[in-house]
Amino acid sequence: MSFLVAGKSFHDDKFGSFYFVTPSVASPASDALSARLDRGSRQTAVCTRTETQTHAERPSPSSPSPSPVRSAGDHLHPQDLQLSMALCGGCRFLVLALRSMHVWARSAPALAQPVRVFSSSSRVCSLDSFSSGHRRVRAAGVKAERTCPSAGGAQRNLSAVALSLQGQRRPLCRYDLLDLGEVEENTRKALACKHLRRFIIDPSLAKLVAEHLSQDIEDGKAVIFECNPGPGVLTRTLLNCGAQRVVALESDKAFLPDLQALENDLEGQLEVVHCDFFKLDPIGHGSMKPPAMYSEKLFTDLGISEVPWTADVPVKVVGIFSQRNERNMLWKLVYALFERLSIFRYGRVELIMFISEKNYSNLVAQPGNNKSYQAVSALFQMSCNIELLHQEPWSSFVTTSRHGGLNIPKSKVVPNDHLCLVRITPRVDLFTPTLTPFNSSTLVVMVKQCLAKRRGKLIEKLNSWSPGIGQDLLGQIGLSEDVLTGQVYPDQYKHLFELMEKSEQFTQSWLYSEVLENTKNTGCGS
Numbered sequence: 001m002s003f004l005v006a007g008k009s010f011h012d013d014k015f016g017s018f019y020f021v022t023p024s025v026a027s028p029a030s031d032a033l034s035a036r037l038d039r040g041s042r043q044t045a046v047c048t049r050t051e052t053q054t055h056a057e058r059p060s061p062s063s064p065s066p067s068p069v070r071s072a073g074d075h076l077h078p079q080d081l082q083l084s085m086a087l088c089g090g091c092r093f094l095v096l097a098l099r100s101m102h103v104w105a106r107s108a109p110a111l112a113q114p115v116r117v118f119s120s121s122s123r124v125c126s127l128d129s130f131s132s133g134h135r136r137v138r139a140a141g142v143k144a145e146r147t148c149p150s151a152g153g154a155q156r157n158l159s160a161v162a163l164s165l166q167g168q169r170r171p172l173c174r175y176d177l178l179d180l181g182e183v184e185e186n187t188r189k190a191l192a193c194k195h196l197r198r199f200i201i202d203p204s205l206a207k208l209v210a211e212h213l214s215q216d217i218e219d220g221k222a223v224i225f226e227c228n229p230g231p232g233v234l235t236r237t238l239l240n241c242g243a244q245r246v247v248a249l250e251s252d253k254a255f256l257p258d259l260q261a262l263e264n265d266l267e268g269q270l271e272v273v274h275c276d277f278f279k280l281d282p283i284g285h286g287s288m289k290p291p292a293m294y295s296e297k298l299f300t301d302l303g304i305s306e307v308p309w310t311a312d313v314p315v316k317v318v319g320i321f322s323q324r325n326e327r328n329m330l331w332k333l334v335y336a337l338f339e340r341l342s343i344f345r346y347g348r349v350e351l352i353m354f355i356s357e358k359n360y361s362n363l364v365a366q367p368g369n370n371k372s373y374q375a376v377s378a379l380f381q382m383s384c385n386i387e388l389l390h391q392e393p394w395s396s397f398v399t400t401s402r403h404g405g406l407n408i409p410k411s412k413v414v415p416n417d418h419l420c421l422v423r424i425t426p427r428v429d430l431f432t433p434t435l436t437p438f439n440s441s442t443l444v445v446m447v448k449q450c451l452a453k454r455r456g457k458l459i460e461k462l463n464s465w466s467p468g469i470g471q472d473l474l475g476q477i478g479l480s481e482d483v484l485t486g487q488v489y490p491d492q493y494k495h496l497f498e499l500m501e502k503s504e505q506f507t508q509s510w511l512y513s514e515v516l517e518n519t520k521n522t523g524c525g526s
Contacts, residue, residue, distance in 0.1 A: 178236040178262075180206070186231040190398045193252055196407065198320050198354075198397040198419075199230045205396055206237040209318065209421065212389045213238065213352065220244045221312055222350070223304060227277040227319025230255050232262060234318070239269055247302060251276035251291040271302065278322045278329055281342045295342045307347040309340070310428050314347040320354040320397070320419070323409065327359060327376075334379050337426060338440035348426040352389070358411040360388070360420040367487045370455065375448040382447075382490035385425045391418040434498040443497045450493070454486025461485060466505045473499055 180186075180203050190199040200206050216222055217238070229235045229248045232255070238246050246269060248259050259272045275298060276291035288294065299305075307314050321329060333351075336342040343349045355363075363380050365372035380386060394408050397419065401407040409416060435443065450461055459481050462470035474481060477495050479488070488496075500506045 177240045180233050180236050181231065186233055187398055189231045189255070189258075191400055192254065193230070193400045195252070196324055196399075196401050197228065197230070197252075198323070198399050200234045200320075201231065201398045202396055203233060203237070205392065206234040208390060208392075209234060209352075210237045210241045212421065212423075213243075213316070213318065214241065216316055217241050217243050222314060222316045223247060223302070225249055225277065225315055225317045225319075227317060227353075228252070229259065229319075232259055235259070235262070235270065238318075239266070244269060246270050248272045249275045249277045251279070273298065273301075277317065277319065278325065281336070295345070299343075299346055304346060306345060309348060309426075309431060311347055313350045313425065315343070315349045316352055317343075317349060318352045321356070321359075323356070323407070326356060330359065330363075330376055330380075334376060334383070335441070335444060337383055338379070338430075338437070338444055340437040344426065348428070350426070351424040352421070353424070354392070354419040354421050356409055356411075357391070357414055357416045357418045357420055358409060360422055361414045363422075364388075367489050370486050373451070373454065373486055375451040378447050378451060378488075378490040378493055379444060380424070382494050383427060383430050385423075385427060387423040387425075388420055389423055390421040392421065393418055432498065434501050435494065439501065443494070446497055446500075447493050450485040450488070454484065456485050457481075458483050458485050458488060466503075469503065469505050473503075 183201060183203070186199075186201045190197075190201060193199075200209065210217075213224070216224070224238060224243055224246045226235055226238070226246060226248050228251055230250070230252075232248070235246060235248055248263075248270065250256055250259060250272065251274075253274065256272065256274060259270075263270045263272045274290040275293045279292040280295045280298070282288070282292055304314065337344050362372050362374055362377055363386055365374070365377045367373055394417070399407055431437065431440075450458065458479070459470035459474060462473055471481060473496060474483070476499055477492055479492065
């Protein structure tokens, strides 16, 4: 770190940015300057002492100690005043240092002196905390702020030296915000897409989505997969919020150059892959060309390893479900989840996705609602926690289609006026000693067959699989013999399956012999 004091140059590498450390000696001129800065920025100057001052360096109680801010009556010769400003990154962080040649200044180390910091933003950070990622509490009565996080070295720091390195990759931090671009230009790029897609172009909508990921970003444990970022408005917003690792999975080659240019400007926070998330692991074998891809290749190339099912969420997928095959994609995810295949092979991958109001209503429908409560409802509720985060009108998204317009799917059950931002988190306790990834496909087929006719009696379905066993099974889970298949809750279906697994009478059931044939087509739903 370099700075000037009374015409001399100093260097120190402790902090990753320029700053100036001096005794805070006030004079009428400096007080007037401080007042102007305070009025302009609407901030309060915060005077602090660095924490590196040791007990031995502190003045003894018997000796008079210099005040951090002297009275307006003290005088400072104009030649002894050195005013320096350092603009750190893009954060507009102004450091004002007052250097005096006062006698007592030479008796104490420079770093032991107070630092006056002025900020033109809502955050005020002390310079000795730039390399810390934890919360620091300043003087009483002043609201605690988060200091700039650092991710080891050059990844996320506030080094003003980086400004002079033209053509080099720049570090990124909360105060060095990426430009989201003009709305008109981003809209033009989105509308050039030749396929039916929806884009997040509105910066306020992108910020709203990022806010729902704020805790995930703060934790920094999970990798964020963004599906089809397009012009990259949400991508930049996530990075501006502090996301440590974002993987942009873009299926359209037209959007790749801009995203890759952004990737090259950063220090590993963004990785761009030509891949369609909704075409991962297609049926069949052999070589494959992007954007279709096997999840094994994707995760291997990204260096993401498998973790136990009970571990923390390793990956969070953010985006908008493809309208063209939204329902089929839900079924594909159900099969993969229960069998721990595809992305779920690597752990409890969480989905934070926009989905149509119609299909969201199906996911959360309760027993007794014969129009909406379906097999996909029971299976998702059985395997995942489903949380509605936000509802956004279709008009908030930029939509590309052949015939123009919003292209809203028709629905007779719900108004379907919104896209719903939903968090779908696989349950830690999904698998048990009885229900495993090896036999879970049987459970999926069982639930599909039961809910194919939601007004039929469950006992009749059970007896059709194994004659005479229906009454005993219903008695064990506390259900009456008259209960309809559409009135059974997801956890009751799971309990019923576990009882069937333990029963020797079901080992030769025809249900088992058709499981493999039914699970080949993972896009089949009912």
